[in-house]
Amino acid sequence: MATLMVQGTTSDAGKSTVVAGLCRALQRRGISVAPFKPQNMALNSAVTAEGGEIGRSTALQAQAAGVAPHTDMNPVLLKPESDRGAQVILAGKAIGSMQALDYHAYKRRARDTVMECWQRLSSRYDVIIAEGAGSPAEVNLREGDIANMGFAEAIDCPVLLVADIDRGGVFAQLCGTLALISASERARIQGLVINRFRGDIGLLEPGLEWLEQREGKPVLGVLSYLQGLMLDAEDSLSLQQRSEGDDEGMLKVVVPVLPRISNHTDLDPLRLHPRVAVSLVGPDQPMPAADVILLPGSKNTRADIEWLRQQGWEQRIQQHLRYGGRVLGICGGFQMLGEWVNDPDGIEGEPGGVAGFGLLQMTTTMAPGKQLRRVSGRLSTATGSCSIHGYEIHNGVSRGAALEQSLMSLEGRIEGAISADGRIVGTYLHGLFDGPDACEALLSLLGLASAERRRIDLDAHREQQLDRLADAIEEQLDMPAILKLVGKSG
Structure with missing residues (x-):
């Protein structure tokens, strides 16, 4: 069993997309793989066969992995009801609504559920591709974290850090994130991925060399902007x-x-x-x-x-x-x-x-x-x-x-x-x-x-889009390096 976690410099950096693409790429290689998102905040959800509720993006990642979605794949789902409160869904079942500060105190109990779900998944699959939430550099949320580095440190897994160049300021995103996390967390990051690139890669290469020299982290790939890619959205951002x-x-x-x-x-x-x-x-x-x-x-x-x-x-x-x-x-x-x-x-x-x-x-x-x-x-x-x-x-x-x-x-x-x-x-x-x-x-x-x-046929369309994404992952990321991180060979 091995776990690789994908974290992002921001919300909507492309974590969900990269996880889905990696799940499909590994599945096509015959590797037993499952997605995992310790904590998710989203209003798009799916119902599993056992009658539990998980994030919609996690259900899509399960499809990419060729496995049935399960509540163990998304132990904590927060569904906002107001600017300060959300319904808390633990292991697929709603346990009530909490204000933000109340949930912050509750995270110790949620952490136990996260670890139990991850352990069960780990006993069933060879590889877990975990997804962070938001950014690991949100210093106000570091205490008791179960969504990003708190989880990665608890299970001792490597991390890929994804940044969205389409937003602009991609070097500031990556360098700023690395500057704001602890030394042990920084050491955990084994590679950087730049997402949604458009244009001539030759113009970006000097910046990539500078980034690797400055941060001492390899850039494991630059993913192209996939025009027209349409996958189930995690939340309402795509409604713009x-x-x-x-x-x-x-x-x-x-x-x-x-x-x-x-x-x-x-x-x-x-x-x-x-x-x-x-x-x-x-x-x-x-x-x-x-x-x-x-x-x-x-x-x-x-x-x-x-x-x-x-x-x-x-x-x-x-x-x-x-x-x-x-x-x-x-x-x-x-x-x-x-x-x-x-x-x-x-x-x-x-x-x-x-x-x-x-x-x-x-x-x-x-x-x-x-x-x-x-x-x-x-x-x-x-x-x-x-x-x-x-x-x-x-x-x-x-x-x-x-x-x-x-x-x-x-x-x-x-x-x-x-x-x-x-x-x-x-x-x-x-x-x-x-x-x-x-x-x-x-x-x-x-x-x-x-x-x-x-x-x-929406399901056929999803399959086509997942294969298109996996093709890009295989072509544009350093798959031998990623496979090595999960104990597999190319």
């Missing part, structure tokens, strides 16, 4: 992008970027579709022309309803429907379509309730005991019936007459709702567009003409 180009004749889907948006990977198949234009609308931005308004998942449904009201979305939705548009709500977005959202136990904040948009006759009550399950069933529309699969992650229980007109059946129960005129649709199912048949049927329901539909 917006569909570009001519959308004439396309199904126009508009998505408000909620402050606590979660599982926005539901949008990935729509982004890939050549006849769907997805527009992401942030705070104080005008709403473009739309055929469909899609209300995504939310980690704090009541707060995000209030935010939508303040931003004028309630009036936008009403006007959109008057002009014949359609609305789709997923999970938290589905709850918003109802008449009321109650939270008597304060699961998502202070106890209380808020009026929904009143578009579906139903009421949602937040209740202890999060629903976590992977499910499959049948989706029935006017054009026929097809299989559908996905996963559920929610606390709310919805009841009301609207649910009698269900959208689908999942393992013997009805799920979701659709209005009598078919223009308002809601479901708790995440990943509803992932299957090619379900995606085609749902887009038909949302108004895309049959002549414009295309089969989008």
Whole structure:
């Protein structure tokens, strides 16, 4: 057993991408490998086969490694609910919400879980590729650290340090990080990786030589900027992008970027579709022309309803429907379509309730005991019936007459709702567009003409993207040196 940890100079430096690429590169060499992220803070999550919750990026890395995602791969997941607090998920199960200072004190208990999960993984796989969180140079978070060097020192593993040149200041990122960590932590770093490089490598080489001489650390590779690479995002950073180009004749889907948006990977198949234009609308931005308004998942449904009201979305939705548009709500977005959202136990904040948009006759009550399950069933529309699969992650229980007109059946129960005129649709199912048949049927329901539909197979796309990433890793990183760090030969 060997563990190699990938840390970054900043958030979004490319740690998740490098880990996924290394997992796939090792898997293709016949090496038994698994990903591991001791602590993650993200609102995009996945449900494992045993009914636990882990970060979405870790689940993708498991796919890259050719293994089933497991809660041991991400022992601590923090899902922000406010600027100061987050839901804490330990070994796949929610244990409650904590303010930042409370969690800082709790990390001793979390550390035990991290070590137990890592030990179990280590007994099952030959190589573990671990991923840090944020940066190891965050001096205010050093005490009790379990996400970066605290973990690496506890298990005595080598570290690769990744920096993003596309942000600018890549030499300052690397030199500054190395200057701010302790001598023992610095010694642990066995190589530097520069990510997202564009241009002529010859112009960079003098800087690489200077860096190696100054820091005494080898640069193990420069990864090119992979144009169009699309992998499951860890958090909401990727939502800064917006569909570009001519959308004439396309199904126009508009998505408000909620402050606590979660599982926005539901949008990935729509982004890939050549006849769907997805527009992401942030705070104080005008709403473009739309055929469909899609209300995504939310980690704090009541707060995000209030935010939508303040931003004028309630009036936008009403006007959109008057002009014949359609609305789709997923999970938290589905709850918003109802008449009321109650939270008597304060699961998502202070106890209380808020009026929904009143578009579906139903009421949602937040209740202890999060629903976590992977499910499959049948989706029935006017054009026929097809299989559908996905996963559920929610606390709310919805009841009301609207649910009698269900959208689908999942393992013997009805799920979701659709209005009598078919223009308002809601479901708790995440990943509803992932299957090619379900995606085609749902887009038909949302108004895309049959002549414009295309089969989008998200899983096949992920596999292609992971292989493309692994090809770049093999070509541009010093794989013999990396293999040596995990006790393997080239």
